[in-house]
Amino acid sequence: xxxxxxxxxxxxxxxxxxxxxxxxxxxxxAEGYAAVGLAEIVRAAGxxxxxLYHHFDGKAALFRAVLEVVQQEVAxxxxxxxxxxxxxxxxxxxxxxxxxxxxxxxxxxRIMLLDGPAVLGWNEWRALDEAASARHLTEAxxxxxxxxxIPPQPVEPLTRLLSGAMNEAAxxxxxxxxxxxxxxxxxxxxRMLEALRAGPPAR
Amino acid sequence: xxxxxxxxxxxxxxxxxxxxxxxxxxxxxAEGYAAVGLAEIVRAAGxxxxxLYHHFDGKAALFRAVLEVVQQEVAxxxxxxxxxxxxxxxxxxxxxxxxxxxxxxxxxxRIMLLDGPAVLGWNEWRALDEAASARHLTEAxxxxxxxxxIPPQPVEPLTRLLSGAMNEAAxxxxxxxxxxxxxxxxxxxxRMLEALRAGPPAR
DNA sequence: TCCTTTCACATACCGATGGTATGTGAAGTA
DNA sequence: TACTTCACATACCATCGGTATGTGAAAGGA
Numbered sequence: 001x002x003x004x005x006x007x008x009x010x011x012x013x014x015x016x017x018x019x020x021x022x023x024x025x026x027x028x029x030a031e032g033y034a035a036v037g038l039a040e041i042v043r044a045a046g047x048x049x050x051x052l053y054h055h056f057d058g059k060a061a062l063f064r065a066v067l068e069v070v071q072q073e074v075a076x077x078x079x080x081x082x083x084x085x086x087x088x089x090x091x092x093x094x095x096x097x098x099x100x101x102x103x104x105x106x107x108x109x110r111i112m113l114l115d116g117p118a119v120l121g122w123n124e125w126r127a128l129d130e131a132a133s134a135r136h137l138t139e140a141x142x143x144x145x146x147x148x149x150i151p152p153q154p155v156e157p158l159t160r161l162l163s164g165a166m167n168e169a170a171x172x173x174x175x176x177x178x179x180x181x182x183x184x185x186x187x188x189x190x191r192m193l194e195a196l197r198a199g200p201p202a203r
Numbered sequence: 204x205x206x207x208x209x210x211x212x213x214x215x216x217x218x219x220x221x222x223x224x225x226x227x228x229x230x231x232x233a234e235g236y237a238a239v240g241l242a243e244i245v246r247a248a249g250x251x252x253x254x255l256y257h258h259f260d261g262k263a264a265l266f267r268a269v270l271e272v273v274q275q276e277v278a279x280x281x282x283x284x285x286x287x288x289x290x291x292x293x294x295x296x297x298x299x300x301x302x303x304x305x306x307x308x309x310x311x312x313r314i315m316l317l318d319g320p321a322v323l324g325w326n327e328w329r330a331l332d333e334a335a336s337a338r339h340l341t342e343a344x345x346x347x348x349x350x351x352x353i354p355p356q357p358v359e360p361l362t363r364l365l366s367g368a369m370n371e372a373a374x375x376x377x378x379x380x381x382x383x384x385x386x387x388x389x390x391x392x393x394r395m396l397e398a399l400r401a402g403p404p405a406r
Numbered sequence: 407t408c409c410t411t412t413c414a415c416a417t418a419c420c421g422a423t424g425g426t427a428t429g430t431g432a433a434g435t436a
Numbered sequence: 437t438a439c440t441t442c443a444c445a446t447a448c449c450a451t452c453g454g455t456a457t458g459t460g461a462a463a464g465g466a
Binding site for chain 1: 235236321356361375387397401
């Protein structure tokens with residue numbers, strides 16, 4: 001029997017792996033993927049490189065594990081914000097707003113938005129993103145089109161456009177010091193979303 | 204007198220630098236920034252590492268020079284498409300469409316959209332982007348708001364949202380094989396742009 | 407209980423890479 | 437011609453990601 005977690009070995013294993021992911025996340029976020037070495041990570045975690053290569057296939061694999069944690073956290077915040085609403089449309093807007101604010105966190109930025117695509121490649125990054133938060137966006141949009149609140153159209157391009165817009169906006173917000181920048185950005189994004197609901201304007 | 208370009212030395216200098224940028228671009232685009240070594244670049248260019256470090260401060264500086272070339276090319280295509288139109292609104296849409304198609308080029312993708320922000324940092328990447336193509340977008344939006352075609356609002360957030368949407372859409376298009384994906388994406392983006400012109404819908 | 411196996415690491419080591427310090431010969435200059 | 441400058445080439449180094457192997461404690465069976 002695996003006896004997961006209750007044996008001495010399983011407990012220690014989880015502890016070591018957790019420390020590696022935790023310190024890896026801290027250092028990757030602080031200095032960036034390329035700037036931090038494995039020696040620094042294992043020293044901070046109190047282990048050696050042998051432990052790291054026992055748990056992960058390499059530096060990129062550790063980063064991938066870190067990215068998964070970060071994305072799950074962001075997805076949790078988005079889902080919580082959306083879950084607090086009843087109306088499907090309100091759920092979409094609340095989720096987008098939560099994502100926008102979550103993206104302003106420097107840790108999220110560096111790991112999820114900057115290094116993520118470059119280190120893992122865009123396809124793998126997108127697969128993780130899809131599994132975490134982008135899935136909610138797709139489902140929300142699909143539900144709204146099915147309900148007739150959004151004119152029928154492929155949801156995939158819409159998801160990518162909105163996701164990219166929010167990612168870039170979050171990165172910009174981090175390096176802009178205007179007090180109204182967040183509000184202005186949200187106002188513009190909100191107008192984009194409203195335009196979806198209203199459908200294409202009569203010409 | 205500098206005698207720029209007409210002396211033997213200046214001519215040779217330009218040749219060497221050009222070869223480094225050209226081969227660097229080819230290799231960076233093909234394998235990605237991290238995967239290609241300086242030895243490979245200088246061998247392809249027919250010089251040595253001494254030449255590279257004579258012209259550039261390091262690997263990142265060479266990449267920066269490559270990125271500038273790529274961004275100028277994209278900006279040229281966007282400006283050409285926009286310049287073919289007379290109406291300011293048609294210029295905006297034509298420019299956006301040109302940018303979207305330009306972004307599907309694998310070379311542009313890898314260098315400008317994937318490695319660019321991660322290698323140089325988002326702030327420096329954005330400064331280059333602003334100097335090249337994003338400036339046109341900002342000016343077009345500013346002109347349209349001044350002309351009353353777009354409701355008055357800060358143009359900076361709008362620029363970032365649209366720029367991010369197009370960047371992400373271009374990356375997605377590269378790895379999607381649906382024949383109508385490009386058309387669908389452009390249709391969705393076009394609706395977003397139209398929504399700007401129409402202004403916020405009555406609620 | 408004793409022996410064996412497995413596992414979760416630690417230790418030692420290697421090739422490759424970005425970067426630097428220095429040498430060199432031709433092009434420019436007085 | 438003598439001297440200086442420049443555009444590289446050569447030689448070298450520290451560090452990094454990755455690997456191969458060793459090791460001692462925990463798990464499992466008799």
